[in-house]
Amino acid sequence: MTGNASDAFCVEDLTVAYRGVPAIWDVDVNIPEGVLLGVVGPNGAGKTTLLRAAIQLIPKAAGTVRFFGRPYEEALSQIAYVPQRGSVDWDFPTTVIDVVLMGLYGRLGWWRRPSDRERKSAWSALEQVGMQEYADRPINQLSGGQQQRTFLARALVQDARLYLMDEPFAAVDAVTERAIVQIMQELRAAGRTVIVVHHDLQAVRHYFDWLLLLNIEVVACGPTEAVFTEENLRKTYGGNLSTVEDSRRVERAPFP
Amino acid sequence: MTNAQVWRQIVLVLAILGFGFAVFLWLLQSSFQLRLDYTLRSVALGGALLGSLSAVLGSFAVLRQQSLLGDALAHAALPGVALGFLLSGRELSALLIGAAVSGWVGMQFIQTLVGTTRLKQDVALGIVLSAWFAAGIILLAYAQNRPDASQAGLDTFIFGQAAAIIEEDLWLMFSLSAVLLCVLLLLWHPLKAVTFDSPFAATIGLPVRLLRLVLTTMIVITIVMGLQLAGVILMVGLLIAPGVAARQWSYTLAQMALLAAGFGAFSGGMGASISALDADIPTGPTIIVVTFLLLLISISLAPERGLLWRWLRERKDRRAVLSQQLLRDMLRYALGHGGSTHATPNSFLVGIHGAATRTCLQSLKQDGLVERVRQTPEEHSWRLTQTGLAEAERGSFQRRMGA
CATH class of the missing domain: 1.10.3470.10 (ABC transporter involved in vitamin B12 uptake, BtuC)
Incomplete structure (x- = not known):
């Protein structure tokens, strides 16, 4: 597969290993701009690893990653990353609006304080995720769903072309999940590219217009209708057929 | 804060x-x-x-x-x-x-x-x-x-x-x-x-x-x-x-x-x-x-x-829950004994909810939610007032927790 220069996210021969065992192996992916992509696969399939290696949070064993045809360092300002919410200490002394403002620290000079304009955009990002009334709360008072929304708002103020979200639906309630899905779809409608690591198969067909099925290696990648087949799922989830069949059953049920 | x-x-x-x-x-x-x-x-x-x-x-x-x-x-x-x-x-x-x-x-x-x-x-x-x-x-x-x-x-x-x-x-x-x-x-x-x-x-x-x-x-x-x-x-x-x-x-x-x-x-x-x-x-x-x-x-x-603050907060919550339970039980007892104006014996409530019941009933009385009825020299009972009755029927436990 050769990438197109306009692809938002282009991975070639990417391999990452932990202590000699490959976490992802020889991954080739080209994601065009403007799609909402779900990265799906079983536990330990390397979904998070793919994301973290792409933005150089963990070292690659081999391979290249390009964003909008450019290396990561040059595309930094166009990428917004939403880490797993369990990755930070939520007892850190700071308020919700402060966390959101952190999204602007990269653009802000090192020693400039956030001005009114920055505060305004942080505020509207909080409004977008429905958290404006929590702006001045300390973050240790937030529920899991509110933590996730705060992280999302921090990425929204970055006003990026590409959003990378690591398990945004992990352990959040249904209301928050719907709110996050809506924001992802709004971003896509605005022409942004959104890549979401997602661990379970329920509703993926309704959430994402592109899918990357991953299990150490790429099983399939492309528009959802083409990729979401029983055969591909079987290949992705291996012999664990019950998982696949359960999810097919859930899939057949009408989505609320 | x-x-x-x-x-x-x-x-x-x-x-x-x-x-x-x-x-x-x-x-x-x-x-x-x-x-x-x-x-x-x-x-x-x-x-x-x-x-x-x-x-x-x-x-x-x-x-x-x-x-x-x-x-x-x-x-x-x-x-x-x-x-x-x-x-x-x-x-x-x-x-x-x-x-x-x-x-x-x-x-x-x-x-x-x-x-x-x-x-x-x-x-x-x-x-x-x-x-x-x-x-x-x-x-x-x-x-x-x-x-x-x-x-x-x-x-x-x-x-x-x-x-x-x-x-x-x-x-x-x-x-x-x-x-x-x-x-x-x-x-x-x-x-x-x-x-x-x-x-x-x-x-x-x-x-x-x-x-x-x-x-x-x-x-x-x-x-x-x-x-x-x-x-x-x-x-x-x-x-x-x-x-x-x-x-x-x-x-x-x-x-x-x-x-x-x-x-x-x-x-x-x-x-x-x-x-x-x-x-x-x-x-x-x-x-x-x-x-x-x-x-x-x-x-x-x-x-x-702080530990003291948390202890006070928990005590307040416990009392709010208890007073709501008392109102509810008094209403049930009264309805089970003929009508909502029927009084509930003090010993019955204390028997169910323990020693904290007494102070809690006193504060409910001060709020005008219950009134004391003396029946015999040894035993007294409690009756819901009109406001207490409304409160018990609403069962607005969460509202009181927040108050």
Whole structure:
């Protein structure tokens, strides 16, 4: 597969290993701009690893990653990353609006304080995720769903072309999940590219217009209708057929 | 509480600390007939300065969960102090440089151990802490044989001795602290981002490695400067306890750092002044006792996070639940016995809900929700009033919890 220069996210021969065992192996992916992509696969399939290696949070064993045809360092300002919410200490002394403002620290000079304009955009990002009334709360008072929304708002103020979200639906309630899905779809409608690591198969067909099925290696990648087949799922989830069949059953049920 | 209220509370605590320290100094002078001479003043000032600096940078160490690294660093500085003395005599800058180098080598050793072997960080810390400290004690014993050693007060580096701070030292401390403070203020936002979420900080283009290095270096310098005051063994207390105490009162990092500075200055200044009374009182332990008292007060009394506050809150919740249950049970009993105006025997309610029922019924009576009915001399009952009936039917348990 050769990438197109306009692809938002282009991975070639990417391999990452932990202590000699490959976490992802020889991954080739080209994601065009403007799609909402779900990265799906079983536990330990390397979904998070793919994301973290792409933005150089963990070292690659081999391979290249390009964003909008450019290396990561040059595309930094166009990428917004939403880490797993369990990755930070939520007892850190700071308020919700402060966390959101952190999204602007990269653009802000090192020693400039956030001005009114920055505060305004942080505020509207909080409004977008429905958290404006929590702006001045300390973050240790937030529920899991509110933590996730705060992280999302921090990425929204970055006003990026590409959003990378690591398990945004992990352990959040249904209301928050719907709110996050809506924001992802709004971003896509605005022409942004959104890549979401997602661990379970329920509703993926309704959430994402592109899918990357991953299990150490790429099983399939492309528009959802083409990729979401029983055969591909079987290949992705291996012999664990019950998982696949359960999810097919859930899939057949009408989505609320 | 709102953020503004928290700010007011912090200013209040700082004012109390300042006032307390002033009163303390005044008492110290009048009761001991002390000359508020140059020595006491520089000792108190130096103590307060080092205390606040350690507390501010220690807050970052606490938040990065590196408290024990600070402890290992402080212990690892001792051989450097002795070597510095052997090479150039009692020259504070030489002692501090020696301490910094030795601490830095110790830290590199820790990182190498963790990076190249399967040893975990706590093991590596323990090894370096004890080995460097042992080497320091041996070197110190050797250095003590030199004729000018006792005058240099080398042994004071173990438990700290503020009286050893002389005027020239004060200038060095002031200028170094000023530099550290400026760096901290200039890099405040990036340092905050790196401390809170360093992977994210990397993705917005902040130089995470460099910022971490700057922060660690500042912590090392602070520890080294604080050694003379608190000593290598207890330095870690001065580093982390004020930050932990300040965390109890604050919503934001700025509030935490400011209050920690206040706590650190208070305990540093107070410990230094007390120990200046008599050369036999070691400064480090005195400071740590004061810090620990502040920590104890903060953990028990601070609003929202304090133990007392939480206990009161839980009691209030329990009472709200109980009064709602009582109203509900009285309604059920009454309906089961003919009508909503039927009274419920006191013993029945106490039997179900226990001893707390009595006080709770009294307060419901004061609120006009129930009224007391005497039936026989030994036994009385309770009847729902009109408002109480409405309240019981609404069963608005959650509304009362919030009230």
